Amino acid sequence: MEDALSVHRLHFAFTVTFHYIFPQLTMGLALLILVLKSMALRTHDEKWNRAARFWARIFGISFAMGVVTGIPMEFQFGTNWSEFSRLAGGVIGQTLAMEGVFSFFLESSFLGLFLFGEKRLGPRAHWFASLMMFIGSWLSGYFIIATDAWMQHPVAYALQPDGSLGLGSFWGLLLNPWVLWQYPHNMLGAVLTGCFTMAAIGSFYLLSRRHVESGKLFVRTAVIVGVIAACAQLWPTGDGQGAMISRYQPITLAAMEGLFHSERGAPIAILGQPDVPRRSLDNPLLIPRALSFLTYRQWAAEVKGLDAFPEYDWPDKIPLLYFSYHIMVGLGTVFIAVLLLAALLLWRKKLFECRPMLWALMLSLPFPFIANTAGWITAEVGRQPWLIYGLLRTRAGVSPQVSSGSAWFTLLGFMGLYAVLAVLFLFLVYREIEHGPAGDSADSIPGAARAAAD
DSSP: OHHHHHHHHHHHHHHHHHHHHHHHHHHHHHHHHHHHHHHHHHHOOHHHHHHHHHHHHHHHHHHHHHHHHHHHHHHHHHHTOHHHHHHHHHHHHHHHHHIIIIIIHHHHHHHHHHHHOHHHHHHHHHHHHHHHHHHHHHHHHHHHHHHHHHHHSOOSEEEOTTSOEEESOHHHHHTOHHHHHHHHHHHHHHHHHHHHHHHHHHHHHHHTTSSHHHHHHHHHHHHHHHHHHHHHIIIIIIHHHHHHHHHHOHHHHHHHHTOOSOEETOOEEEEEEEETTTTEEEEEEEETTHHHHHHHSOTTOEEOOGGGSOGGGSOSOHHHHHHHHHHHHHHHHHHHHHHHHHHHHHHTTOGGGOHHHHHHHHHTTHHHHHHHHHHHHHHHHHHTTEEETTTEEGGGSSOTTOOHHHHHHHHHHHHHHHHHHHHHHHHHHHHHHHHOSTTOOTTOOOHHHHHHHO
16 A cells, blocks of 8 residues: 555656646746736837737647646546545535636636737737736636645635535635745746746847847846746745744654754754754754744744654655755745846846856756746645645545556556657747747737647
């Protein structure tokens, strides 16, 4: 059973990690497209409309890939995690259904209007379509994160006569205090993905001296929006999310920080390698008392280490949790530094001629995807050994009749299929980048449709 459990966990981890590559890009681009259309409506300058059309095509390709990879993931609740679905379906079914019925159809409907209906809609209605795309995309993110937040911090549920959990309060579920910090923190991460993607392609155009006007517009927009998002992700949202973890999941906090022993004036470990058998952090680089201050706003406050809790309740992958958390925080700090420097150069009107900075922006493209993935690994591995924190152990939530061999068979099949999808996605995006925004017209065929027509 333990072997099957490991395969089920690996299966879901693979599918959700691959899937989230696409929603984080679409949620980030949704805001940026709205900004571009707002500027077009305000200035009546066609360059903003050309930019919005270009990024809407990238959005459409990523949206299609997100749909294709998201549907099988939700089926896994029934195929791989049937006991979890039986227990918690009465609660999480509400938010998952609302995500599909409301936000998904809102987003997809207005995406179609945006891509194909610009001439008939007119400027204001086309701007409204971009607004609805943004609302649908971000509303979808809210319902999904509300589901995860309930698993992290279960609230507003009631025990049913058959032993399952039912919804006790609809608004209690949607306004879970955990989601009120997790959601903005996550969405700012998606905005950073969109901003670095836009800045990278804009920098590529400037470095290669192609579509220079659009390249400048991409870089300028991405840097301005990105520097705000990066700083807000550190504070207040990152700080607020950390406070939730310290209050409701102190074991997770100790494992994230590699704090094996309770300590007053606890330090933050910038570097180090957790040695779980020896209960120590090797080669640590510490900031004295910083963890106590950030957690409790007191330099001498006691922070509970892993030794304060039964080992039975420890996260089972402490090194993975520790390194994922530090990758997320480390890259987040780098993003702030890069974007602040880029913003300074933009303010001094030197950014577009500073080739080292343009190279840095272009080469930064994969790192927001890595940081967001590391953040989700931190959240999900940190919750272990609980599937629903404090209510249901992970090993009790799997499908008891699905063997490890069956899970391996489907996992390998997914890996092969997703490899093909990854190549297709990169090819379609490459074609759009090569085509570029210059010379685009309002009635041009979007990238995915054009590729199908070819």
